Amino acid sequence: MSTPRISERLPVDREHALFLLREMLRIRRFEEKAAEMYSLQKIRGFLHLYIGEEATGVGAMQAFTPEDAIVATYREHGHALARGIPTGSLMAEMFGRATGCSHGHGGSMHFFDKSRRFYGGYAIVGGGLPIAVGLALADKLQKRPAVTTCFFGDGAVAEGEFHESMNLAALWKLPVVFLCENNLYAMGTALARHQAQTDISLKAESYGVASSAMDGMDVLAVEAAARQAADFVRGGNGPYLLELRTYRFRAHSMADPDLYRTKQEIEEWKKRDPILLFQSQLREWKLLTDTDAARIEAEVTAEIDEAVRFAEAGPWEPVEQLLNDVQGRVAS
């Protein structure tokens, strides 16, 4: 598959460049810490790491305002961090604490944050797309200028809900940015082993959804493409599908022995590590010094360490409250 490159770079200023780098590093270090906490059995259940895909979440999130809505997947740590959900509340969620962003009810796969219009991580592949369509419908009916963005992977394009959602969003001209993070594998099945047509943006076009594909390892290219997509949608032109071509460096989850791809393939992709790639770009452009790099690294490490302390200190929800959040009360 050929990977299109953006031809014209964003005129990126130093402050923004360092911000993007820092955001990607926050995710990388958070995920590394999560893996460590998993091996210490502080985190249990499924844990799907975002390492390798940092540029897609960070770049894409720059295109959305606090008024916009986000719908994510079970590999959503990067989306949540890039959306600004406090690191400690995310770590605490994975520790199962009441101070977690979902009060310990969701764990790694189900981060939610109402104040940031983060409508959750969904763990049934494709299940978030119809919800994004509905959120966009609600915004449109209430004449709010917001857009909804929905992250999903290449595996989701095999689900009926992908096709139904493309059709409905296009039919009703809804303000949705569909963000397909194509990491080439639906768990352990390569795209070409489960799709007759491997060009995802082509599928969208057949439903009348405007679309494009972009190198998902280049954070500036992702940001530019996401801004274009979001502007298109904000202009009342209906939905847009942006396919971001990326790769996860770790296994599907901590339970995955990763037997379905070669070490060589992984090593090839690691040469395009989005963080290393961006760092060397910035050094080339003289936007990043060794001092900057060391400072950012130290600040990020401190933030993640503090998140672990916050998680450790968090209380457990009392068992007496087990049934509290099943149903609400009718307002009088």
Add this chain to the structure above:
Amino acid sequence: MTYREAVRAALRKALQSDPRVFLMGEDVGRYGGAFAVSHGLLEEFGAERIRDTPLSESTFVGAGIGAALGGMRPIVEIMTVNFSLLALDQIVNNAATIRHMSGGQFNVPLVVRMATGGGRQLAAQHSHSLEGWYAHVPGIKVLTPATVPDAYGMLLAALREPDPVFIFEHATLYPLEGEMEEDTGLMDITQAAVRRPGRDVTLITYGGSLGKTMEAASLLAKDGIEAEVIDLRSLRPLDTPTILDSVARTHRAVVVDEAWRTGSFAAEISTQIMEKAFDELDAPVLRVCSEEVPMPYAKHLEEAALPQVNGIVGAAKRIVS
């Protein structure tokens, strides 16, 4: 007024009084509803609020969830309960879980209506009674209006709920004529109703089986057996106290449920009575359910598969004598 007109009147009232309410589903607009429930509403309220959808049950139910999260009060119509299985992922994995999974941050005020039940010779893909499956799931409410006032009032009450409510309208009820008071408005949806008082046996039913059960009670009365008929109205939450109160007086119970017997909601009711009123019982709780067969087309076979009045009478007599 018919049951169909009562549902339509409730839809109209909801659409008039709350700008957040809209209706979507297959053929609800231009066609007027597969059961003609929404006939005329497109002309009255326009295409923004009466939305025809593609045949995409999973996505239009999921879009209902999203719209509810986004501040609307969607009413989603699914043509029949058999079709709702295409949306089961959205209903069970999303609608029912989001409040809990989000630690109570989000709620999904979604109302989903659908037709259920057999008796119209529509064979094995349009005739089943699967509401008991839905009643298995915490996080949603399951209503089964059986009368004209309930068809109206329960829909309006459902729209005030902060969480997903599923309303099962038995398809044979749509032409049912009934009286409705002028001031029928909001009603309680958590309580069962005693539709006929009696002292000898409690007949517990809901939805499309209420009529047959009332007829059976009349026949039993001719033989000197006074049956009390309980219309559950809501399967989740279940009004267990009303059931137990009645059984404490009659000491006998028959559950009438159009769903299949195995793993049925009738089994749940029977178990609740056994667990909570064992000492009150003078006889085993009996169940009158559908036969264990996909619904046949031929009239005589369908009748044989569904609970019938004589079966209810027979079951009651077996434990009363």
